[in-house]
Amino acid sequence: MAGIEFQKQERQNKHQVGPFRQENIYLPHPAIIREIITENETVSTFVLEFEDALYRQEFTYKPGQFLMVSIPHQGEAPISISSASALTTTFALTVRKAGKLTGAMHGLSMGDVVGIRGPYGRPFPMGDLEGKNLVFVAGGIGMAPLHSALFSCLEHRQKYGAITVLYGSRNPDEICFSEEMKSFEQDENVKCLLTVDEAGDNWQGHVGLVTELLDMISIDPGTSKALVCGPGIMIRFVIARLESLGMQAPDIITTLERHMKCGVGICGHCHFDEKLICSDGPVFTRDELTNLENI
């Protein structure tokens, strides 16, 4: 029945009329950078707030959704929201320096302005997660959208069963949200396991692929849901491992990344077989994805 619930939610979402349903769907709104948190050498979290007071008040989003972010002269790119949907007027984007636009974004400072459209896309089925044991599996910057879901769950901790976070990074220096990850060590609410591909001198933790962490925990397929995000190849391996552990396809939820131009299902850039990542996704359950080859 979970699937039906999910669809209902999706339908609601599609017909939701918010402040951003407007005449011109391509018009960004200025948002001010309130804070920049350096996660590591290539990743920073930008805390933003709309300039316009009305938008600021009415802007809402759900974990798993993304925004189209404009940087002066660099164009626009889709970026997942990494903050929990708490009732503040700020929201956060965690961005890795990868290309021209993200590179330019890293050159901005507090008080600078970016353009924002959104939120877009189908969020995580938060309702379906209630009462379940949750396993968050992230690789690299894939932690950003999961961070939003994870902290939303933690805000209502009692609604969920056990929460496990498995997080893989290329090396210890590239771990994002490392303070929070560290704080989980003392937190009995969350079990958190980290792994890196290449250990540095100061790394005492696990070395290896994130799939190996799945063998270090026990998952009850009947009562668990897994949320997976990371590079395509990692998603593929993690899903295969979860399935071999007996998890059912509707219980495996992932979020995909694609080049996007419009964010609202028109421009065609994010076609993924018969789906559009931007409007049908970016969040998908395993059973919705027939072909994992090119994710």
Place this chain on the structure above:
Amino acid sequence: MAGLATTFGSGAMTNSINELDHAQVVLVSGSNTTEAHPQVARRIYGCVDRGAKLIVIDPRRTKIARYADLHLQLRPGTDIPLLNGIMRSIIDENLVDDLFIEMRTENFFAMRDMLLQIDLDQVAATTNVSKCMIRQAARIYAQAQRSVICYCLGVTQHICGTSNVQSYANLAMLTGHVEQEFTGVDPLRGQNNVQGACDMAALPNVLPGYQSLDDPGVRNKFKQSWGVELPKTQGVTLLDMTHGGSVWSEGFEQLPEPIRAMYIMGENPMLSDPGIKHVEATLRDLDFLVVADIFLTETAVLADVVFPAASFAEKIGTVTNSERRVQLMNQAITPVGNSRTDDKIIAGIASRFGYDMEYESSAEIMEEICLLTPLYGGMYHDRLKGSWGLQWPCSDRTHDGTQYLHKYSFTRGRGRFEPGDHVEPAEPLSEEYPFLLITGRAYHHYHTGTMTRRSHTLVREHDRPYIDMHPEDGKRLGLQRGDMVQVDSRRGTCNFTVKLTDQMAPGELYCDFHFHEAPVNTLTISCSDPVARCPEFKICAVKAEKVAL
């Protein structure tokens, strides 16, 4: 184009592009046809689909080479021995067109004697093409009724470029594959109006329509029309101008005196010419430099005066394509900003010299060209408007243009065999510089990129300088796709993003010259063919190593 001029008497594509449709054999050499001349590739696809055979001679395994029946992946710079080998096989197998040679050509015996000296085993060793492939190519090419040779800058941009071209002409004459429809020797021109610029005598040694500078009758005709006596002495070539006359001692009795002032229209020698450091030194050292261009190019920034010129969409004028087709470009918009067409700019300067060059329109300029240039005698704008243009020679208003050249006889009378011998590349590989670098064009960009690099779609597709390398070489250098590689020659250094591809033979590299970030012509050598003065862009020795990030 000196190669074809000495053998056939005219340096242009002998056929029309459409004639390729009906060829039985197409021999493509030194041309990445699918990328550089898509419309020619299209004809090749078409005729191959209808059963024609395709032979490709290219050191790279290009798309068209993959499509070929026979790909002769020769060692760069060994065209002449390869063709001599093919011609020797043709003689051995008695596939020579005796009648054609007898009726239409001269100097065959010298050619035959030279070919009889050829040792095929040695050819195979020099060119890296097997004897069997050479023989097959000879049979396929010679036995067909209608064989066409298409070549591009991969043949001409060598120290022995003229000789290379002559070798292809020799091959065509040996088998009688010229002078007819659907068969001939076709150089593919790189830029949209190279043919026209040559026809209009933007050349130091001829007058419009290749009329002789020395012919008193011709001189008199121009004197009457222009009202001044024409200068007598042959001028200097582009490389002599842009290299301060310093590196071109051979061929001149005495060093020409260096140029002191230049007028450059729509060219960017700071990227396109070999040995950029020389070019820059020369241009900086000039007393006076005027540049007219649509963008502030690398060359324009060195100028004393820069004129904003109108682009092709902003003027009426004709251009001549590879197949000698003179077409009219219609004006789409008024000149951008305060720019002007080049003829108006020049007229403005001329008037300050007290010489009147004001024309009512470009149609009036063309009328003067028609009057003075027999080749273009009938190219009036009113005839070109509303038509697809006319192919020269077109002598007068009643002439319908010429589909293919050398019908019934070569322009120079008899076609002349010019035996050629292998010339080693100017810069041999060495232990220190073990890679052979080939330069050329890329599909998404054009020349120095002044236009294409301002086209956002083309830039997205191809946004930085790449270098192609065989995967084995890549492995040896510890390179992965997308790594940066530094390439050094004895003259300069460039950085590229590496692309590992089996298009390349091991030991050979390929890059394009469209990017000012990697000015490839700082690497290339300034040596050139002594006759055509075509620089050896296709071969220089370099080393390559991974750039640590």
Place this chain on the structure above:
Amino acid sequence: MTGRYLLAKDHLVPLLRKIAKSNRLVAPVLNEYGDTLFSHITDLDSAAIDLAHQPQNSLKSFFFPQTEKLSTYLVEKSPKTGNVRYNFYPHTVENQPTAYVGVRSCDMFAVMYTDMTFLHNGERDNYYQKRRDNAFFITLACNHPFPNCFCNATRSGPFLELGYDLQLTDLGDRYFVETGRSRGMKIVEQMGQFFKPASEADRREQFQLALEARGLFQRNVHVELASKILQEQDEPVGIISELSSRCQDCAGCAYVCPTCTCFNIADLPLDEESGERIRSWDACTFAGFSKMAGDHNPVQCESQRVRKRFLHKLLHDVAKHGRPSCVGCGRCVDICFGGVDIISFVDRVVKTIDHCRDVD
């Protein structure tokens, strides 16, 4: 309620002249070079309206231009704080009622198809919508399909049953006129002097032509069968790689396709403080189409891109919209010299089933 009328051929231009008083006219025009293009007609008397040839362009660029400004942006640096202000000002689409005349069934159908993408997909594209709201269609039923046409196979012609305002059928000396949407009826009412009621005999004549037209197709393209095979069988990897080896990467197929609506959005800086955000046609056969930050590209090689195009048209859009996104206009057949067109693909796919049958 569909009305049926007759319009004498001599009265077509006078009718258009009346319509042109309150509309811009777009019709196929034969130019001096012998090419027929849908063009704006500014002077009815000098333009050679050509209803005999298929226009080489579709109506796509009239609703979705090849390049279009979406907005202008300003980046201002505050001298006090050094911080940047960054604002977007939308570009307004000029708003003019336009009558599209002589539109063939495939092109009309394609407009309805692109409506699904631009208007009925959750979000509405207001640039497209403004142009669409202002459009009035006088279509022309195809009595004589052109050599590369196969709209019979895509169920988008040769005669239309809906979508048009007025549909003309050439009955020799006169047009049989059907009114579709209410605006068509309004024209007939307002300009009644040009129209005569059609008789049952006229209607039968039109039926007869429609019937005959179906038999005149030179191409036999099994689009639906190919879609079915693609649904049921493994991906035709061999066919895709064979075709992709001849793809020129020119985007011509996508650009001439009346239903291909992929676009790129790019910022073009004018100077340090301002720029334009434009959108331009894009094609899934481009390598840059799916390239993400840091050069990661999920659709890496040529064959995957060609796969994307064909499967999107014949498989994925069938799953999404219930029909292939091909209207059988044949333009991509004409434009691709490599033969990487939808007909070659369909033919090859259909052959695989023949082969299976042989084996059985």
Place this chain on the structure above:
Amino acid sequence: MRDVLSVCTYCGCGCGLYLHVENNQVVGASPSRNHPVSRNNLCVKGWHVHEFIHSPDRLSDPLVRKDGRLVPVSWNEALDVAAAGLKGVKERYGPDRIGVLSSAKCSNEENYILQKFTRAVLGTNNIDHCARL
């Protein structure tokens, strides 16, 4: 929108293409169906030939070097400076010390005019273009 037939400026094939013009802006390009060379086809460069025409980098005004920097000036001034500069070199060193580079990207008429200027006005045969590059 007007469709203006022109010739692609990107290679020696000489493909016929239509430039689509709206409000004195070239907003698109497409092939000509009946052109004998291009026959309804263009390569990727041809399809995007309109994209550079209105680039903000286009030179708009003549520039003259003053105190080492190129500064915008009027046409009259620029033409005066250019003519004076060329004249000066011609008078000091003779016409054969002036070189002229013409362009394979300009029209026949412009090439003709430039070589005429070189030969008739400057008085030298020192004219060439980049045919070999």
